[in-house]
Amino acid sequence: MNDDRIIELFWNRDxxxxxxxxxxxxxxxxxxxxxxLENEQYTEDCVNDTLLEVWESIPPNRPARLSAxxxxxxxxxxxxxxxxxxxxxxxxxxxxxxxxxxxxxxSEYSIESAFEKKxxxxxxNGFLKTLEKRKRVVFVLRYWHGCDVCEIAEVEKISxxxxxxxxxxxxKKLIKYLKERxxxx
Amino acid sequence: MNKDELFKLLENLxxxxxAEAGDKLARYYSVKNRKRIPFGxxxxxxxxxxxxxxxxxxxxxxxxxxxxxxxxxxSLSNSDVSIDLTKEKEFEITLNAAFAYDENTGKLKRYEVxxxxxxxxxxxxxAATYLHSERETRLKKQEIVLxxxxxxxxxxxxxxxxxxxxxxxxxxxxxxxxxxxxxxxPNEETHNEGVITYERSDIELTVDYETKTIRFxxxxxINHIEKGNFENEN
Numbered sequence: 001m002n003d004d005r006i007i008e009l010f011w012n013r014d015x016x017x018x019x020x021x022x023x024x025x026x027x028x029x030x031x032x033x034x035x036x037l038e039n040e041q042y043t044e045d046c047v048n049d050t051l052l053e054v055w056e057s058i059p060p061n062r063p064a065r066l067s068a069x070x071x072x073x074x075x076x077x078x079x080x081x082x083x084x085x086x087x088x089x090x091x092x093x094x095x096x097x098x099x100x101x102x103x104x105x106x107s108e109y110s111i112e113s114a115f116e117k118k119x120x121x122x123x124x125n126g127f128l129k130t131l132e133k134r135k136r137v138v139f140v141l142r143y144w145h146g147c148d149v150c151e152i153a154e155v156e157k158i159s160x161x162x163x164x165x166x167x168x169x170x171x172k173k174l175i176k177y178l179k180e181r182x183x184x185x
Numbered sequence: 186m187n188k189d190e191l192f193k194l195l196e197n198l199x200x201x202x203x204a205e206a207g208d209k210l211a212r213y214y215s216v217k218n219r220k221r222i223p224f225g226x227x228x229x230x231x232x233x234x235x236x237x238x239x240x241x242x243x244x245x246x247x248x249x250x251x252x253x254x255x256x257x258x259x260s261l262s263n264s265d266v267s268i269d270l271t272k273e274k275e276f277e278i279t280l281n282a283a284f285a286y287d288e289n290t291g292k293l294k295r296y297e298v299x300x301x302x303x304x305x306x307x308x309x310x311x312a313a314t315y316l317h318s319e320r321e322t323r324l325k326k327q328e329i330v331l332x333x334x335x336x337x338x339x340x341x342x343x344x345x346x347x348x349x350x351x352x353x354x355x356x357x358x359x360x361x362x363x364x365x366x367x368x369x370x371p372n373e374e375t376h377n378e379g380v381i382t383y384e385r386s387d388i389e390l391t392v393d394y395e396t397k398t399i400r401f402x403x404x405x406x407i408n409h410i411e412k413g414n415f416e417n418e419n
Contacts, residue, residue: 024211024215025211027211027214027215028207028210028211028214028215030214031210031214032207032210064200065200065201065203065204065207066204067203067204067207067208067211068200068201068203068204068207069200071203071204071207072196072203075196076196079193079196098192099188099189099192100188102188102191102192102195103187103188103191105191106186106187106188106190106191107186107188117194120194121194121195121197121198124195124198125198125199125202128198128199128202133205136202136205136206137205137206137209140198140202140203140205140206141206141209141210143192143195144195144196144198144202144203144206145206145207145210147210154213155209155210155213156209158387159309159330159387161387162387
C-alpha cells in the first residue's frame, strides 16, 4: 500500500491504518528503535508507542514524507525510553560508538543559545546537500537512524570497509565545512 | 557542546534527507526476510528444478573438469549424470568463481575466491552466471568483488600524471575482446579527481557478456589536494 493511501486511512480514522503502517514500516521502526535501545523488549514497546503516537498525530498532521515522520517519532520515543534506562546502557553498545564518532565534531563546538543550535543545524543540512547521495545516505543512516556499519553495508551493498571510510571522510569534510563557515573556531 | 547534544540536534535534519535514507532502510527490511531464489528466475528454470539440483551437485563434485573451455562457451557433458542435458532446455547456473583469460596460456581460466586476480587484487567474492541454451553453455554475466592492496588509481584524463585506466593499473586479466569499460565513480568532486583504493578496500566489477560491458564501481574518490595525504592516512 502506498504512503498516501495509508495516510488517508489515518485521516479517515480507519483502524486498519495501524496494521497497514505496521506491515509496511514495522521493521523499519523496529530498526530505528533497536539501534538506539539495543534491547528487543524495549524495541517492541517503542514500536507500539510509536504506532499509537502516529495514530494520535495523523490527523491533524498530514506528513509529506511518511518514513521521515514516523522515523522521527520512533527516534524520539527511543531516546526518551533510553533516558529512563540510561544507567544500564551507558558505556556500551553501538550507540556509544556513534556518539564517540559525533564527539569528534561536537568537541569543536561551544553552543550557548538555541539560535546557535539552529544555525549549526542549518549548516549541517547545507553540508549534506553538497554530498553525493550515497555518502549522504550513509551519514544519515549512521547518525540519524543509528545503524551499525554492517547494516549500512548491507543496505548500500558496499563493503564494511567502505562504510568506515565514507564515514571517516564525511566527518572530516563536515568539520572542514563548518570551520570554513565560521561555525567552528 | 557534548556528543549527546549533537546527536539530539541531528534529530531535526531535513525531512528529505531523513526520508531518503529511511526509505532505503525500510525497503531493505521489507525484502530482507523474503526467500531468495538462488538462480535467475525463468519459466524454464522453474520447470527444471530437478535438472538444477543435479547440475549443482555435478559442479560441487567437480565431475565436469573441463568447465570452462578456452572459447568461453562450455558444453556440459551428460556422461556423468542421469539427465539428458543435450535436449534443448534453457537454464542458468551460477558458480562462485571468476573466469578470465590466462595471459600465459590464452585460455579461459577459473579463479577461486581468495585467489589473486591481477597484480594488486584478490577475489573477495564472485558469481559467474552461465546460460545453458540450445545445447551449449556460455558465460552470461560475472559479478566480482575484488579486495585491493593499498594502491592509488587515477582515472582523471585531465591529469597528465594520472592518465591511467583502472583496468590496466590493476593489471586485471582479460575477459575477452570488444568490451566497453565503464567506471561508476562517485562524482561529488569534478576536477582533478582520482579513485583511490585503500588496503582491504573493495572494487566491484560487473562483466555483462550480452551488452559487452565491464563496469567498475567502488574505490574512494579523493580530490587532488588529498592525494598527498594518502600515505599518512593509512
